[in-house]
Amino acid sequence: MQSKFALATAATLLSAGMAYADAHAASGDPAAGEAAFRACAACHNVVNDAGDVLVGRPNIRTGPNLYGVAGRLAGSVEDFRYSPGLQALNEAEVVWVEENFATYIQDPTGYIREAAGDDGLRGSMAAQRMRGDTDAVDLYAYLASLAAE
Numbered sequence: 001m002q003s004k005f006a007l008a009t010a011a012t013l014l015s016a017g018m019a020y021a022d023a024h025a026a027s028g029d030p031a032a033g034e035a036a037f038r039a040c041a042a043c044h045n046v047v048n049d050a051g052d053v054l055v056g057r058p059n060i061r062t063g064p065n066l067y068g069v070a071g072r073l074a075g076s077v078e079d080f081r082y083s084p085g086l087q088a089l090n091e092a093e094v095v096w097v098e099e100n101f102a103t104y105i106q107d108p109t110g111y112i113r114e115a116a117g118d119d120g121l122r123g124s125m126a127a128q129r130m131r132g133d134t135d136a137v138d139l140y141a142y143l144a145s146l147a148a149e
């Protein structure tokens with residue numbers, strides 16, 4: 001298993017340069033993702049680099065700002081106190097693309113353990129209930145569209 005994870009990490013690194021392109025080739029439905037984001041807004045908002053709140057309430061800090069999360073390095077919002085699990089993803093240079101985003105939000109700790117190759121890690125976000133991968137893929141497309149504007 002360890003070597004499989006090492007390969008997966010290498011593949012992630014190789015494809016990191018393509019993540020930006022992937023982010024803009026999201027296959028989901030942004031309009032459906034906008035509706036699904038209500039489940040996330042209790043903990044996350046989307047605030048652009050100019051400080052404009054695009055989605056959600058201004059003072060939500062439970063979870064990190066999700067602006068530009070499509071194609072973004074995991075665990076990279078400055079000033080946000082990530083769990084050791086998300087810090088491990090950051091150190092492994094994991095970049096959020098549609099597939100790992102969908103896996104992560106449905107099982108954060110499971111994804112962190114697999115991607116970092118360490119069963120002792122856990123994430124601080126609870127698993128989110130999704131209708132299979134559909135909601136997650138739509139959410140990804142929605143978040144990608146907000147950052148593309």
Ligand code: HEC
Pocket residue numbers: 036037039040041042043044062063064069073074075076077081082083084085086096101105122123124125126128139
């Ligand atoms: C109850 C609060 C809560 C809810 C609801 C929630 N999250 Fe999170 N989310 C968090 C926290 C806390 C973290 C940081 C996790 C860590 O450090 O392990 C996080 C991290 C993330 C990350 C990683 C971001 C990064 O900077 O690497 C993504 C992506 C994410 N959440 C997406 C979502 C989506 C999409 C939803 C809705 C389906 C959602 N979250 C719902 C609390 C929440």
